[in-house]
Amino acid sequence: MDLSALEIFRAVAQERSITRAALRLDRVQSNVTTRIRQLEEELGVQLFLRDGKRMTLTDRGQHFLEYTEKLLALAEEARQSMHPDIPSGHLRIGSMESTAASRLPSLLAQYHGQWPGVSLEVTTGPSRDLLEALQERRLDCALIANPVTLTAGQWVAEALASGLQGETVFTEELLLVMPAQHPRVHGPADVKIRTLAGFSRACTYRQVAENWLCSHVEGVQKNLKVQEVGSYHSILACISAGSCVGILPRSVLELQREPPKVRTHPVMNIDTQLVWRTGYGTAAFESFRDLLQSSYQSLAATARTVPM
Structure with a gap:
């Protein structure tokens, strides 16, 4: 063998x-x-x-x-360890659909320009599935939504599983997106449509949406139906049709060539983390990690200089 x-x-x-x-x-x-x-x-x-x-x-x-x-x-890790200063070999990256669409294209192009000897493989999926693939060594690293729980009205970040570590590389503003004709909302109790368009249960954004929509809501309104779809385009189509609401990162909404006629309401900011197995540290991965951190710091610096 x-x-x-x-x-x-x-x-x-x-x-x-x-x-x-x-x-x-x-x-x-x-x-x-x-x-x-x-x-x-x-x-x-x-x-x-x-x-x-x-x-x-x-x-x-x-x-x-x-x-x-x-x-x-x-x-593969052993091969790359023989040349610790030269990124080479393969790097298997897992990413949420939203991150792959709105954040990665320019960064991966920059990475490939710097290190053309590295073969990049990108797999997309919901955060929970990406973490499972990472633990099973089917991925080398993953970009996931930092798991959070709504406790006593406050969003609390959950700890990563044993054997994994991570760091924040992006921060996303999650928006409740509603049909254009929906009345303006100030909180969950104002949302009239009780069907959510979203990804599978393994998606952190879906869990945030369900928790938020059912918080501070009483009686029959607490019942929430979920229409599972496979893409953000499908989510926006369901919303535009007037049958659903959804939660999307603002960065994904801004990707649309023609902004859809919808109403939005900010829900929360949530971090995107780069996660990897403890002890994993090839030159290809460390170069990717450095690039993400440099981008994150640049975005943070720009945000601090923008006048309010």
Whole structure:
């Protein structure tokens, strides 16, 4: 069992296809098929269920994939540690959709210009899923919304799980976004529409929205329906149609080429954190971290000089 075999196994598991895995790895299909069969024989278990050309992991295969991710991540980290002053290799970044859209494009372009030898891989998803992927070594770092809880009318930041550490790199202003015809609101009790358009439960912004909309609200109004959607464009479409409200970062709303006709109300400021596993510190990651911190400090300095 060598690293090459593990890379082939991971590619097949992710692509669920020998053909697509072979194309991705630039190998012939027969070689990929042989290496998977040899790996199964060596381990003494069936890793895949074969249904025509479709390859689906067995329970044992799924368990082995978890170890594969850890082994390959450690191998990549070890390679990069041999050249601690030169960013190189791969850097797998997880990011919320909002951050990837509004914050990362210019920063990643700048990073690539400085360190073209680093292969960047960006995966988007809700904060909770990104943290899980980070802990399982499927990501090297992640940009998440700092988890918060509404306690006694105050937003309190939650601690990161053991083995993770993080630091603030952006601050977002979350806005309650309503149909344009909705009356002006001063608090949760003024919100007439009781359907929220948002992402899955793993999304921190959705949790903030649910907590805020149900705080200081009594009776039937406390019942809140959630319409799950997959993008901010979908959220804005539901709001514009008059059927939902939503909570979005102001930075995402400002991305729209034609600002939608909606009404907004500020809810809170929430930090975006760069999170990584304790002890992880390749040159590629540290350069990315330095770039984010430099950008954050520059934005903070600009905010302090803008007259109120």
